[in-house]
Amino acid sequence: MPLKNTREVPLGPEQPPAKTGPAVIAQYLKTLPGSPGVYRMLDAAGTVIYVGKARNLKARVTNYARAGNHTNRITRMISVTASMEFVTVRTEAEALLLEANLIKRFRPRYNVLLRDDKSFPYILIARDHKVPQILKHRGARNRKGEYFGPFASAGAVNRTINMLERAFLLRSCSDPVFESRTRPCLLYQIKRCSAPCTGEIGLEDYGSLVEEATRFLKGESQNARQMYQRLMQEAAANLDYEQAAKYRNRLWALAHVTADQNINPEGIEEADVFAAYQEGGQTCVQVFFFRSGQNWGNRAYFPRADKSLAVEEVLEAFIAQFYDDKPVPRCIFLSHALPMQALLEEALSTKAERRVEIRVPQRGTKTTIVEHATQNAREALGRRLAETSSQRILLDALKERFGLMKAPRRIEVFDNSHIQGASAVGAMIVAGPEGFVKNQYRKFNIKSADLAPGDDYAMMREVLSRRFKRLVLDEAEAPGTEVSDPSGPRGVRPSGSDTMTDMSDQGVRPGGSDTDETPPSRIEPAQPPPIDRRGGSALAFGVLRADADDAGVLSETELSVLEADAEPDAHAPEAASDDFPARPDLVLIDGGRGQLAVAREVLEAFGITDIALVGVAKGPDRDAGR
Numbered sequence: 001m002p003l004k005n006t007r008e009v010p011l012g013p014e015q016p017p018a019k020t021g022p023a024v025i026a027q028y029l030k031t032l033p034g035s036p037g038v039y040r041m042l043d044a045a046g047t048v049i050y051v052g053k054a055r056n057l058k059a060r061v062t063n064y065a066r067a068g069n070h071t072n073r074i075t076r077m078i079s080v081t082a083s084m085e086f087v088t089v090r091t092e093a094e095a096l097l098l099e100a101n102l103i104k105r106f107r108p109r110y111n112v113l114l115r116d117d118k119s120f121p122y123i124l125i126a127r128d129h130k131v132p133q134i135l136k137h138r139g140a141r142n143r144k145g146e147y148f149g150p151f152a153s154a155g156a157v158n159r160t161i162n163m164l165e166r167a168f169l170l171r172s173c174s175d176p177v178f179e180s181r182t183r184p185c186l187l188y189q190i191k192r193c194s195a196p197c198t199g200e201i202g203l204e205d206y207g208s209l210v211e212e213a214t215r216f217l218k219g220e221s222q223n224a225r226q227m228y229q230r231l232m233q234e235a236a237a238n239l240d241y242e243q244a245a246k247y248r249n250r251l252w253a254l255a256h257v258t259a260d261q262n263i264n265p266e267g268i269e270e271a272d273v274f275a276a277y278q279e280g281g282q283t284c285v286q287v288f289f290f291r292s293g294q295n296w297g298n299r300a301y302f303p304r305a306d307k308s309l310a311v312e313e314v315l316e317a318f319i320a321q322f323y324d325d326k327p328v329p330r331c332i333f334l335s336h337a338l339p340m341q342a343l344l345e346e347a348l349s350t351k352a353e354r355r356v357e358i359r360v361p362q363r364g365t366k367t368t369i370v371e372h373a374t375q376n377a378r379e380a381l382g383r384r385l386a387e388t389s390s391q392r393i394l395l396d397a398l399k400e401r402f403g404l405m406k407a408p409r410r411i412e413v414f415d416n417s418h419i420q421g422a423s424a425v426g427a428m429i430v431a432g433p434e435g436f437v438k439n440q441y442r443k444f445n446i447k448s449a450d451l452a453p454g455d456d457y458a459m460m461r462e463v464l465s466r467r468f469k470r471l472v473l474d475e476a477e478a479p480g481t482e483v484s485d486p487s488g489p490r491g492v493r494p495s496g497s498d499t500m501t502d503m504s505d506q507g508v509r510p511g512g513s514d515t516d517e518t519p520p521s522r523i524e525p526a527q528p529p530p531i532d533r534r535g536g537s538a539l540a541f542g543v544l545r546a547d548a549d550d551a552g553v554l555s556e557t558e559l560s561v562l563e564a565d566a567e568p569d570a571h572a573p574e575a576a577s578d579d580f581p582a583r584p585d586l587v588l589i590d591g592g593r594g595q596l597a598v599a600r601e602v603l604e605a606f607g608i609t610d611i612a613l614v615g616v617a618k619g620p621d622r623d624a625g626r
Contacts, residue, residue, distance in 0.1 A: 020044060020082045026065040028084055032058040036095045037088040038102060041110075044082040048106040053095035057086060073306045077110045093347040096340075100320040112305040112317035120150030120289075120326070121157045125170075125214060131178065131196045131203065132210045134161060134170040148217040149296055150289055150326070156297045162192075167224075167250045168213040169194035169201075191249065225251060268366070271331035275373035276315040277381055281307040283314045284381035286373045287322075291329075298373070300380040312336045320344060328352040334360050335374050391435055398586065404612055408585035409433060414467075414599075415590040416446075416459040424451065426463035430584075442467070460595045464602040472606050474582060589615045 020043070037057045041050040054060035064078055089095050103111050124137035126145040136157045141147050151157045165172060171193050173185070178197045187193035194201040194209065201209075216224045232247035273288040283305055289296040305314045316338040328348045337360050338344060348356040361367040395407040411431045418424040424446035430437045444463045451458050589599050596615035603611060 021079050022065050022067055024081055025061060025078065025084065028061055028086075029058065029065060032061055032086070033088060034058045035088050036090070036092045037086055038095050038098045039087075040085040040102065040106070041077065041081045041108075042083045042085065043080045046083075048102075048108050049080065050077055050108045050110040051099055051102045051106060053092070053099040055092045055095075057088070071308055073110065073308050092343055093350050096320060096343060096347040097324075097351060100324045103317075103321055104324055110306070112303050112309065112314050113321075121154050122147045122149035122151065123157055123161060123164075123217065124148075125210065125217075129175055129178070131171065131206060133175070133178075134164060134172055134213065136161060146214055146217075149291060151296045153297060153299070164213055164216075165192040166252075167228075168209045168216075170209060170213055171196060173197070191246070268331070268369075270329045271333055272329050273333045273369055273373045274315060274319060275335035275370055275377045276311045276318075277335075277374060277377040278311045278314075279378075279381055280385050282381060282385065283311060284377045284384065285315060285318050286377035286380060288369065288373050298376065300377065302381075302384060312338055316340060316344060320347070323348060323351065328356055330354070330356060332356065332358045333366055333370055334358065335370050335377075336360065388434060391433055395433065402586075402612060402614065404585070406585075407433075408612075410581045410584045411586045411588060412467075412584040413588040413590065414460065414463060416456055416463065418446075418454060418459070420453075422453065424459055426459060428463070428467060456591065457594055457598050460589070460591065461598050461602060464599055465605075468602060468606050468608060471583060472608075584611055586612045586614065589613070591615055 034056045036053075036055050038051065038053050039057060039061065040048050041052075043049050052060070061084070064074075064081075070078065087098065089098060103113070107113055120138075122137045122141070124135055124143065124145050124147055126133045126135060126143055128144040132145070136154065137143070137147065149157070151160070161172065164170065165187070169192065171178060172187070173181075173193075181197040184195035184198050184200055185193070188195040188200065194206060196203065196206045212224055212227070228247045228251045232244050232251065235241070235244035235247060268290045271290045273286075273290070275286045275288075277284050277286075283303060285301045285303060286298060287301065288298040301318065303314060303318050305317070315334065315336055319332070319338075328351055332348075334341075338358075341358055345356060345358045348358070361370055392407070395409075398404070398411075399407040409432055413429045413431070414426065416424070416426045426444035426446060428442040428444070430440035444466060446459055446462055448458065448462055451462075587599065587603075589595050592615060596613065599613055599615070603609075603613065
């Protein structure tokens with residue numbers, strides 16, 4: 001929400017005499033106002049490390065300038081602060097909203113960060129056409145029509161739309177498809193559409209179906225069931241058994257929708273439920289969504305937060321960010337009372353332009369719902385901790401298998417695919433200590449015009465060249481970093497050896513180097529031991545390779561559809577943590593010695609000598625490896 005009457009305050013000298021720490025912060029006190037506002041702390045590189053709000057900016061900064069009485073987290077933050085920036089606002093509620101915006105923008109390392117914040121799906125009954133359409137919708141709600149949700153996952157939306165099509169026979173096709181039809185489509189034949197496109201139903205009758213569906217989604221499901229029950233009985237009494245069967249099928253579909261949504265007997269019309277649970281230095285926030293008296297599902301979040309923060313502080317920061325780009329319900333139920341609950345309630349009421357109630361239920365059905373959400377948070381965090389432990393075991397197995405100095409924190413897997421030489425595409429998947437990091441995945445459309453059809457080596461060369469050119473450019477832009485020319489000089493081999501292993505069944509000695517000198521950060525095992533097919537390294541590479549295969553064979557359209565429809569994966573974070581490295585420790589090539597040689601050539605061309613390179617031998621190469 002855009003805030004009015006905010007202004008940047010030019011405070012303090014541009015170059016304080018002190019470099020970092022409390023002395024730097026004290027430089028700003030002389031010119032600071034005592035009004036509400038937001039402050040940003042920056043390190044020596046100019047990176048925002050913390051965003052905070054204050055009712056009184058001068059009092060808050062004075063507290064930072066004083067030594068002692070700070071937690072370890074605050075002490076570390078102050079010690080690396082080299083400068084500060086300020087924005088004044090009218091009220092503390094506005095400061096809270098602006099703080100949430102800036103945290104999302106800058107992602108400071110010392111703030112609580114909301115992860116996996118992709119938009120939620122809604123059901124939209126679009127009314128920008130004379131024949132309304134039912135569809136799934138994500139993103140800005142700028143299309144004319146009624147929106148129902150949010151739903152916790154795309155799968156829940158798809159299942160609900162499927163059942164609503166069976167119950168109310170609404171069209172789900174796009175407007176161009178609708179306009180081009182000359183005869184009913186398959187959905188009409190299987191009783192999931194009334195075919196208004198070809199006049200099988202009149203516009204007035206179709207409009208009645210739309211209104212019935214709208215009332216159902218608003219929570220008036222009992223009325224719809226009673227109506228279809230009455231119509232079914234009337235049709236049966238008139239011996240119109242075919243029509244009675246249609247009404248019976250619609251009743252069945254409605255029953256499945258309401259069963260899926262778990263309608264609350266107390267009739268919570270519009271509310272979100274937040275329950276937080278902490279264990280092992282991590283926090284899980286479970287969110288349940290209730291709209292129109294119906295449960296639209298839940299989702300687990302794992303915000304990044306300092307281990308010293310109490311669960312109430314994490315939950316408060318999480319909620320402030322959560323509603324930055326989402327509609328705010330009328331009621332919010334919590335598992336814990338918040339330190340500044342009244343302020344958050346005021347800020348969200350300002351954003352929603354109506355009263356928003358935040359409370360911790362004490363008795364009754366609402367308390368049961370919060371307890372259920374807390375139990376789900378506890379179980380989700382337990383699964384995550386167990387999965388993280390298993391992932392570390394697999395990474396340690398890879399470390400031992402390939403003689404690495406430490407377990408890899410970032411693994412990149414590359415694979416290529418084509419359809420009889422056409423539609424060539426490359427895929428990169430990324431994994432780390434928390435599992436697959438899906439927002440780091442990349443797909444490469446092969447661009448070389450002179451590429452011979454089916455030339456896997458040339459495809460791999462292009463994909464790796466584009467990937468590592470980007471890496472070198474990004475590292476060149478980092479402060480105080482010197483890297484080689486990103487253009488390549490191809491064919492120039494740097495001194496030093498390579499940690500390159502062909503992952504055959506029995507193991508193959510790594511490729512040689514131009515010199516006998518080995519950089520201290522590199523380990524070249526003399527003879528990798530055979531892979532135990534029952535061991536952790538075999539399992540890890542099997543999973544990594546399978547995910548690369550899945551990503552590599554999809555077209556761009558298929559990938560976008562898969563991303564939109566995929567339900568949240570409990571085994572993998574959607575987003576990487578802020579300390580997740582950009583440079584891989586281990587690169588896995590799904591191919592034999594030829595592709596491995598190409599990969600080695602590309603890395604050497606960019607002067608990259610500290611990344612372990614592994615090839616998965618298959619087919620003839622596996623036999624050759626023996």
